[in-house]
Amino acid sequence: MKLLKLTLDNFRAFYGRQVLELDVDDDKPTVLVFGNNGAGKTTLLNAFTWALYGTFSADVEQQHRVVHDQKWADTGFGEPVSASVKLEFEHDGTIFAVLREVSVVKDADEQGPVTPRLVVTEVRRGESHQVPNGQDRIEKILPEALRRFFFFNGERMEKMFTAEENNGEVKQAIKTLLGLEAIERAINDHLPKAARRLAKELGKDGGTRLQQLRDDQEQLEQRQMDTRERALEVSRDISSYKAQVEAMERALRDNEQAAPLQKERQRIGKQTADEQVRLQERLARKRDLLSKGGFLAFTGGVDETVIDLADGMRRRRELPAGIQRDFIDGLIEEGRCMCGTPVAPGSPAFEELDKRRYNAGLADVEARWMYVSGQMKHLGDARRALLEELRQSAEDMQACEDTIARLDAERSEVDRQLQGVDVQDVQRLEQNRKEYDEKRIAAMSEHRRLEEIVAELDLEIEKVKRRFRSAEAADEESRRVQQQVNLVNEVLDAFSEVLEVKTEEVRLRLDAKVKEVFSRIYIKSHTPVLTPAFELQLTSPAGVAIRSTGENQVLGLSFVGAVSELAHEIHERKNNNSEEILDEGGIYPVVMDAPFGSLDLTYQEDISAALPKLTSQIVTLLSQSQARGKVMEHLQGAATRMYVLRSVTPNRDAAEETIEINNRTVPYVTHGDFERTLLEEVTV
Amino acid sequence: MSDQRTAEAILGALSPEAMKLAKNVMGLERENLHIKNPTMLVQKIVDATRELTK
Numbered sequence: 001m002k003l004l005k006l007t008l009d010n011f012r013a014f015y016g017r018q019v020l021e022l023d024v025d026d027d028k029p030t031v032l033v034f035g036n037n038g039a040g041k042t043t044l045l046n047a048f049t050w051a052l053y054g055t056f057s058a059d060v061e062q063q064h065r066v067v068h069d070q071k072w073a074d075t076g077f078g079e080p081v082s083a084s085v086k087l088e089f090e091h092d093g094t095i096f097a098v099l100r101e102v103s104v105v106k107d108a109d110e111q112g113p114v115t116p117r118l119v120v121t122e123v124r125r126g127e128s129h130q131v132p133n134g135q136d137r138i139e140k141i142l143p144e145a146l147r148r149f150f151f152f153n154g155e156r157m158e159k160m161f162t163a164e165e166n167n168g169e170v171k172q173a174i175k176t177l178l179g180l181e182a183i184e185r186a187i188n189d190h191l192p193k194a195a196r197r198l199a200k201e202l203g204k205d206g207g208t209r210l211q212q213l214r215d216d217q218e219q220l221e222q223r224q225m226d227t228r229e230r231a232l233e234v235s236r237d238i239s240s241y242k243a244q245v246e247a248m249e250r251a252l253r254d255n256e257q258a259a260p261l262q263k264e265r266q267r268i269g270k271q272t273a274d275e276q277v278r279l280q281e282r283l284a285r286k287r288d289l290l291s292k293g294g295f296l297a298f299t300g301g302v303d304e305t306v307i308d309l310a311d312g313m314r315r316r317r318e319l320p321a322g323i324q325r326d327f328i329d330g331l332i333e334e335g336r337c338m339c340g341t342p343v344a345p346g347s348p349a350f351e352e353l354d355k356r357r358y359n360a361g362l363a364d365v366e367a368r369w370m371y372v373s374g375q376m377k378h379l380g381d382a383r384r385a386l387l388e389e390l391r392q393s394a395e396d397m398q399a400c401e402d403t404i405a406r407l408d409a410e411r412s413e414v415d416r417q418l419q420g421v422d423v424q425d426v427q428r429l430e431q432n433r434k435e436y437d438e439k440r441i442a443a444m445s446e447h448r449r450l451e452e453i454v455a456e457l458d459l460e461i462e463k464v465k466r467r468f469r470s471a472e473a474a475d476e477e478s479r480r481v482q483q484q485v486n487l488v489n490e491v492l493d494a495f496s497e498v499l500e501v502k503t504e505e506v507r508l509r510l511d512a513k514v515k516e517v518f519s520r521i522y523i524k525s526h527t528p529v530l531t532p533a534f535e536l537q538l539t540s541p542a543g544v545a546i547r548s549t550g551e552n553q554v555l556g557l558s559f560v561g562a563v564s565e566l567a568h569e570i571h572e573r574k575n576n577n578s579e580e581i582l583d584e585g586g587i588y589p590v591v592m593d594a595p596f597g598s599l600d601l602t603y604q605e606d607i608s609a610a611l612p613k614l615t616s617q618i619v620t621l622l623s624q625s626q627a628r629g630k631v632m633e634h635l636q637g638a639a640t641r642m643y644v645l646r647s648v649t650p651n652r653d654a655a656e657e658t659i660e661i662n663n664r665t666v667p668y669v670t671h672g673d674f675e676r677t678l679l680e681e682v683t684v
Numbered sequence: 685m686s687d688q689r690t691a692e693a694i695l696g697a698l699s700p701e702a703m704k705l706a707k708n709v710m711g712l713e714r715e716n717l718h719i720k721n722p723t724m725l726v727q728k729i730v731d732a733t734r735e736l737t738k
């Protein structure tokens with residue numbers, strides 16, 4: 001596959017028609033495209049895959065807005081509007097044009113989701129034909145399972161080999177790419193069918209030896225097919241049990257962390273409740289104290305004042321003396337004693353009365369006084385005690401409140417740690433895990449048993465085929481049919497063996513290639529390994545390596561390089577040896593967005609030097625800051641074409657920018673009426 | 685891989701008719717690779733086989 005031209009029409013950030021010419025010279029495989037942040041590099045990468053497969057990568061936002069916003073806004077209701085990407089490429093001597101297009105009549109302010117239309121045309125010997133099953137054709141040229149190896153974002157490369165990615169799919173896709181799928185289809189489907197169809201000619205009466213053997217074989221094959229199907233079901237079961245077990249284990253692990261936290265939370269909850277009860281008790285006690293002796297709080301100093309006051313009054317003879325004194329007052333006023341003696345003022349009787357008058361009631365007062373002052377002293381003590389108790393109670397309550405506040409803080413921390421943990425019943429989880437694991441183990445042994453049956457049936461089918469091959473034919477006609485079936489079987493057997501050998505060969509060569517490319521760019525003594533299941537691993541002297549983001553990127557680039565180099569080699573060999581019936585391969589382009597991702601400058605330099613050797617055509621999308629010094633030198637040295645994505649912005653506050661390419665100053669950011677991106681070729 | 689056999693050696697050991705049929709089949713498979721269930725393919729293999737055993 002050789003990319004020739006990409007044509008964008010109102011596609012996303014690209015307004016109007018923008019064209020990217022892609023054909024390159026053999027010794028300069030690179031097309032370099034520079035663009036600012038937001039200019040449209042990722043959009044351009046996605047334009048390739050959107051054209052080929054009709055979808056965007058997951059990181060693209062607002063995927064339904066395929067038509068340029070301004071174009072959409074300028075379209076009136078009821079008017080048609082469209083956006084498209086056309087990718088022209090050459091494959092195996094045929095030129096293809098893949099056109100993906102959304103075309104709608106505007107009926108809302110916002111764009112809605114639409115399924116794009118695909119038109120694939122091929123030009124062969126100067127004539128252009130539309131390919132009816134375009135998507136199938138694309139799938140055979142560049143399987144979608146491999147798109148992430150040929151159209152990728154360096155920043156997301158670490159996702160390339162994560163466990164979620166389907167390696168089985170990758171294995172199949174690599175087979176397609178390296179031409180093994182054709183032989184696989186012959187083995188699994190078409191040759192056995194052809195043999196069966198030929199054997200039908202033997203007739204149906206079942207009397208002859210050949211007929212008998214043919215029917216035996218058919219039965220055996222049917223049984224084998226059923227067993228295979230059953231095995232496939234079981235293996236699907238195994239995957240789902242395994243997923244269940246893993247989910248349970250994850251939940252258990254979560255709960256393992258969560259269990260002590262949950263206990264802690266319970267403990268804190270209980271303590272908080274206890275402390276609240278205590279606080280309530282103390283509050284009640286305070287209320288009690290206040291209701292019974294609260295008045296005392298307001299008696300501060302009253303007692304002393306009363307004592308002083310009374311003392312002074314006594315001294316000043318101001319102390320009241322009650323009824324007795326009133327009575328004497330009455331006598332004096334009347335001027336006559338109770339006994340009838342007149343009491344004139346100044347008389348000895350008057351003097352006596354007056355003296356009595358003063359002393360009258362004093363003893364009474366004295367007694368009362370003694371009582372009052374006694375009470376007063378007691379009052380003071382009671383008040384002091386009350387204040388002491390109140391102080392203590394306030395202190396206790398403060399302590400309770402402090403404890404509750406501390407517990408609240410502790411609980412908040414535990415809650416934070418528990419956030420997002422799916423808290424479940426550990427015992428039930430453990431039970432479920434065990435159940436699913438037992439099911440999984442049972443299914444695995446069932447699967448092994450089924451595979452053994454398939455293998456046994458293989459042997460039996462072989463035996464029957466051998467007998468068929470050498471059986472005595474009853475007549476000339478049967479003998480011919482026997483010959484025909486034998487011929488097909490001969491090819492079938494050889495192909496089966498070849499596929500096995502080839503698959504292993506491809507794996508070994510790919511493995512060697514990845515190792516070679518990886519060590520070319522990476523300093524550490526890590527070694528990539530392609531396992532028999534076609535999984536790519538990285539090993540360090542300590543075993544399976546724990547991969548950093550950058551290491552994943554280097555690994556990814558190595559794998560991409562290895563696949564395309566190998567495909568290329570196989571293709572070359574085929575071209576040199578036209579008798580070869582197996583080799584296929586081909587040349588494949590690589591389109592990279594931000595190829596250096598998060599790599600250090602040294603790796604950027606090494607990779608920029610290694611990239612052009614990886615494959616025969618590389619489209620590299622990067623920003624100016626990603627191409628400095630040596631990196632830029634390497635990249636430019638290998639470039640047939642260079643483009644700039646010129647960002648046009650209506651924002652007059654943003655400064656216009658230029659970029660230096662080949663000592664030429666090229667506009668990079670310019671002012672204009674509305675946001676859009678222009679693709680401009682820079683002469684190399 | 686049980687032994688050191690190469691794909692070339694395996695194919696090289698085919699009888700001349702089988703070799704012709706093998707090439708024929710691979711050609712047909714390649715041509716039809718992009719079609720999920722090619723209707724005529726099996727019949728074409730059958731025909732080629734008959735042709736070779738005349």
Ligand SMILES: Nc1ncnc2c1ncn2[C@@H]1O[C@H](COP(=O)(O)OP(=O)(O)OP(=O)(O)O)[C@@H](O)[C@H]1O
Binds near residue numbers: 043065
């Ligand atoms: N329908 C649309 N109409 C107009 N502009 C669009 C539309 N869809 C996307 N865009 C714009 O295209 C730009 C997307 O750019 P893209 O992600 O391709 O940038 P980039 O060059 O990869 O940037 P970075 O260097 O930051 O990765 C955004 O600015 C987005 O607003």
Ligand SMILES: [Mg+2]
Binds near residue numbers: 041042
């Ligand atoms: Mg981007």
